[in-house]
Amino acid sequence: xxxxxxxxxxxxxxxxxxxxxxxxxxxxxxxxxxxxxxxxxxxxxxxxxxxxxxxxxxxxxxxxxxxxxxxxxxxxxxxxxxxxxxxxxxxxxxxxxxxxxxxxxxxxxxxxxxxxxxxxxxxxxxxxxxxxxxxxxxxxxxxxxxxxxxxxxxxxxxxxxxxxxxxxxxxxxxxxxxxxxxxxxxxxxxxxxxxxxxxxxxxxxxxxxxxxxxxxxxxxxxxxxxxxxxxxxxxxxxxxxxxxxxxxxxxxxxxxxxxxxxxxxxxxxxxxxxxxxxxxxxxxxxxxxxxxxxxxxxxxxxxxxxxxxxxxxxxxxxxxxxxxxxxxxxxxxxxxxxxxxxxxxxxxxx
Amino acid sequence: xxxxxxxxxxxxxxxxxxxxxxxxxxxxxxxxxxxxxxxxxxxxxxxxxxxxxxxxxxxxxxxxxxxxxxxxxxxxxxxxxxxxxxxxxxxxxxxxxxxxxxxxxxxxxxxxxxxxxxxxxxxxxxxxxxxxxxxxxxxxxxxxxxxxxxxxxxxxxxxxxxxxxxxxxxxxxxxxxxxxxxxxxxxxxxxxxxxxxxxxxxxxxxxxxxxxxxxxxxxxxxxxxxxxxxxxxxxxxxxxxxxxxxxxxxxx
Numbered sequence: 237x238x239x240x241x242x243x244x245x246x247x248x249x250x251x252x253x254x255x256x257x258x259x260x261x262x263x264x265x266x267x268x269x270x271x272x273x274x275x276x277x278x279x280x281x282x283x284x285x286x287x288x289x290x291x292x293x294x295x296x297x298x299x300x301x302x303x304x305x306x307x308x309x310x311x312x313x314x315x316x317x318x319x320x321x322x323x324x325x326x327x328x329x330x331x332x333x334x335x336x337x338x339x340x341x342x343x344x345x346x347x348x349x350x351x352x353x354x355x356x357x358x359x360x361x362x363x364x365x366x367x368x369x370x371x372x373x374x375x376x377x378x379x380x381x382x383x384x385x386x387x388x389x390x391x392x393x394x395x396x397x398x399x400x401x402x403x404x405x406x407x408x409x410x411x412x413x414x415x416x417x418x419x420x421x422x423x424x425x426x427x428x429x430x431x432x433x434x435x436x437x438x439x440x441x442x443x444x445x446x447x448x449x450x451x452x453x454x455x456x457x458x459x460x461x462x463x464x465x466x467x468x469x470x471x472x473x474x475x476x477x478x479x480x481x482x483x484x485x486x487x488x489x490x491x492x493x494x495x496x497x498x499x500x501x502x503x504x505x506x507x508x509x510x511x512x513x514x515x516x517x518x519x520x521x522x523x524x525x526x527x528x529x530x531x532x533x534x535x536x537x538x539x540x541x542x543x544x545x546x547x548x549x550x551x552x553x554x555x556x557x558x559x560x561x562x563x564x565x566x567x568x569x570x571x572x573x574x575x576x577x578x579x580x581x582x583x584x585x586x
Numbered sequence: 587x588x589x590x591x592x593x594x595x596x597x598x599x600x601x602x603x604x605x606x607x608x609x610x611x612x613x614x615x616x617x618x619x620x621x622x623x624x625x626x627x628x629x630x631x632x633x634x635x636x637x638x639x640x641x642x643x644x645x646x647x648x649x650x651x652x653x654x655x656x657x658x659x660x661x662x663x664x665x666x667x668x669x670x671x672x673x674x675x676x677x678x679x680x681x682x683x684x685x686x687x688x689x690x691x692x693x694x695x696x697x698x699x700x701x702x703x704x705x706x707x708x709x710x711x712x713x714x715x716x717x718x719x720x721x722x723x724x725x726x727x728x729x730x731x732x733x734x735x736x737x738x739x740x741x742x743x744x745x746x747x748x749x750x751x752x753x754x755x756x757x758x759x760x761x762x763x764x765x766x767x768x769x770x771x772x773x774x775x776x777x778x779x780x781x782x783x784x785x786x787x788x789x790x791x792x793x794x795x796x797x798x799x800x801x802x803x804x805x806x807x808x809x810x811x812x813x814x815x816x817x818x819x820x821x822x823x824x825x826x827x828x829x830x831x832x833x834x835x836x837x838x
Binding site: 284287288356360361362363364365367368369371372375376377383384385388411412413416417489491492493494495498 | 710713714715717719720722723726727731733734735736737761762763764765815816817820
């Protein structure tokens with residue numbers, strides 16, 4: 237009863253000053269907060285979730301935008317076009333990303349998961365915040381080739397978007413900030429943390445096979461200095477000894493920093509779901525995991541910025557591995573596949 | 587106890603409606619316009635036609651001049667600051683567009699201000715608290731986004747130089763997290779800016795464009811005519827740019 241009188245008073249308080257009659261108040265459905273749960277074996281997120289807390293409507297909006305071709309100039313290429321869930325949100329079998337009017341990009345679409353835990357984005361770290369990353373593919377001529385003003389106009393014409401923006405954001409506006417925040421709300425919820433590896437790391441009853449266990453030991457000694465921690469990346473930029481492809485002549489992180497020392501360096505990618513994210517490398521030049529390990533054992537090419545870890549005392553380059561060791565490492569890498577995530581309806585287009 | 591709370595609430599209820607009787611203690615607000623003028627040798631610049639000479643003795647013509655002004659702060663003699671709201675706080679000065687050079691700032695608390703501070707570019711390190719996302723459409727339309735990078739060009743300065751009219755191109759912005767070329771300048775106002783209710787004042791800001799080449803550092807176009815994401819020259823030019831502004835007059 238006491239509570240009730242408080243409520244009445246609060247309501248009176250709220251209405252007491254509304255002198256303008258017939259104020260139009262849009263009916264905004266209740267927008268529940270979504271739980272952002274950090275997996276027990278994960279570090280704290282880099283994304284400040286409190287500044288853009290995911291909500292039911294914000295997530296729904298973000299997902300709708302993610303799968304909407306309106307974000308591109310030809311109305312066809314959505315984010316989801318190159319980031320397909322079945323392949324951990326990569327562009328299956330495509331070496332480099334495809335854009336509007338058949339345009340080809342120069343880099344391989346990266347998997348999307350655990351993005352809330354990443355500090356910088358894209359192969360060269362051009363985006364320093366997850367909210368800002370979509371600006372790159374949206375505006376790039378060879379990707380979605382669209383402008384934000386045009387997207388805003390297109391969305392304003394669709395009543396379902398007007399309603400969703402109103403429901404998702406306090407200021408109810410369709411603007412670039414809210415577009416980017418909605419996309420982030422969708423993307424930060426995309427957490428892949430239920431692979432066999434995770435279940436073992438969290439002592440949930442799974443066990444490695446002998447082959448996987450041997451692979452894990454090899455991985456720790458041969459790969460984990462870069463593919464570190466539970467995210468399987470130390471998030472640094474390194475030159476892993478790929479010969480420069482004259483077709484792209486991709487200078488890597490140097491494009492962002494202009495520093496000579498960053499020439500041909502690319503972000504160390506996460507290896508979660510790596511079984512499905514083929515083809516591999518920043519330009520998708522390697523088709524299989526065998527190819528990747530063969531590159532590291534026998535294909536590393538020297539250059540001024542080559543990662544020093546690949547320079548062996550004996551003068552050879554790369555990571556010495558036997559054929560058997562490679563198979564064991566691959567067996568381990570396959571324990572990073574997270575079927576729950578790949579089949580999670582929350583993230584599916586349909 | 588319950589009764590007492592209700593009495594207090596009722597009192598508050600009555601008191602809360604009193605804000606429309608215009609008591610003298612109510613804060614008041616005024617507006618100002620910042621009039622930017624891009625000059626060389628104290629004359630307004632003429633795009634594509636006028637020929638200038640920089641400190642390295644190189645002749646040049648300007649075809650495009652744009653820069654971003656942000657984070658405007660007005661400062662009182664006692665150091666008290668009024669920060670213009672970030673959500674409305676990004677402006678593109680485009681030499682070609684007359685209106686763009688007059689920045690209107692509304693709802694500034696009344697008072698006497700002696701200094702102005704503003705940023706050149708976008709303080710990207712403060713994202714998402716810097717309200718910059720809604721500046722994307724404007725920046726994009728005027729070519730102030732680096733297409734491959736989720737970053738802004740803080741200044742775009744282009745033209746031709748030398749007797750053969752070779753192109754020059756100077757784009758300065760921040761280089762990811764590796765290098766921040768965002769600069770803030772604090773300028774003394776030549777006379778006190780008095781903001782009072784419903785009044786509009788003008789503050790004339792001069793931008794001495796010649797200083798882009800010649801100020802703290804000297805930049806020669808023969809040495810480098812294309813400066814983009816240059817870890818050595820871009821910060822030098824950014825430093826020069828931060829010295830090019832002065833307030834020439836305050837019209838109360």
